[in-house]
Amino acid sequence: MSEISSNQPLGTPTWIDLGVPDLDRAKEFYRALFGWEYEERSAATGPLTLCLLRGRRVAALRSVSAADVAGESWWLPYLATDDCDAAAKRIVESGGTVPVPPAEVAGLARTAVVADPVGARFGLWQGRTLPGCELVNEPATLIRNDLTSPDPEPARSFYADVFAFTLDGNDDLPGVDFTFLRRPDGHEIGGIIGDATARASRWQTLFEVADTDELVARAVAAGGAAEAPEDTPYGRMAVLTDPFGTAFSVGARPAAD
Missing domain, CATH: 3.10.180.10 (2,3-Dihydroxybiphenyl 1,2-Dioxygenase, domain 1)
Structure with missing residues (x-):
């Protein structure tokens, strides 16, 4: 067991989230699977559902349209950084792309969604009030x-x-x-x-x-x-x-x- 209370070193997988077309159904499934409870937050991109284990935040669910998950769907990992904007710039310089530019998310973190040169998407996570998953392992x-x-x-x-x-x-x-x-x-x-x-x-x-x-x-x-x-x-x-x-x-x- 590991409890996380501070931002992780550069590149550490530190957060995960999932876009779903039916938030209530997703909450029901993952509660049945993992025993998660939920905390609702408002973000500029829409409602954000934080997944809790023993009151600690371990993941998030986002509401997206059915068209957004018409192809392959997967949990998106976020890698830690102490400077999201600088990391996004390095990603472009190294041959990657930034489909979703850096932005603040509900006071929790500054994040971006990026892609490597072979098309794999992942996120960047610069913790503000949330360092990322508060429980892992x-x-x-x-x-x-x-x-x-x-x-x-x-x-x-x-x-x-x-x-x-x-x-x-x-x-x-x-x-x-x-x-x-x-x-x-x-x-x-x-x-x-x-x-x-x-x-x-x-x-x-x-x-x-x-x-x-x-x-x-x-x-x-x-x-x-x-x-x-x-x-x-x-x-x-x-x-x-x-x-x-x-x-x-x-x-x-x-x-x-």
């Missing part, structure tokens, strides 16, 4: 984000340039084109997976759970879908899909020896 909260891309090499160079990440291979996954992303202090923030079969480049979100099989059953009962759980070197994992087609992963840590 425990059941029903964010544990990691990884980027999957059919063209991973430009992405690797981009994130190293913009966030000064170092790139390391992964011997635990033979046959998988996986690169660890690490902050300059050596802290692992995620990875990049090269997958020639991927339809597009996407950042993927993994939530920690206590029991993967139980969460799979809970997701299906709440109106979602799930792939069969699989055991991996990092725990028992499963891919879930919410009622709006948003795919994300859940994982339980391996049992201690």
Whole structure:
């Protein structure tokens, strides 16, 4: 378990949100799945629903039109920065784009939505009154984000340039084109997976759970879908899909020896 009360170092995945066409239905699903409660806030872009676990903010839901999620939907990760505007400028200089320019969000943070050179979108988060997820690395909260891309090499160079990440291979996954992303202090923030079969480049979100099989059953009962759980070197994992087609992963840590 980790409780977060201050802004994270540059490049740390620090917040997640999801646009949904039916906010009430989304709240019902994620409450059934994770036990989240909700806090409503007003933002310049529209209502913002903060997702709470034990009263601590762990994610957000946004209302969007059905047309906005007619294609593939995914949780959007935000990487920490102490200067959102300067980071957005570096992203453009390194070959990325800024679809949603920096702006203040409900007094919580200054944010932007950006895209890397292979088209994967993510956010920038400069905390004001909210440093980001206030709980991580425990059941029903964010544990990691990884980027999957059919063209991973430009992405690797981009994130190293913009966030000064170092790139390391992964011997635990033979046959998988996986690169660890690490902050300059050596802290692992995620990875990049090269997958020639991927339809597009996407950042993927993994939530920690206590029991993967139980969460799979809970997701299906709440109106979602799930792939069969699989055991991996990092725990028992499963891919879930919410009622709006948003795919994300859940994982339980391996049992201690």
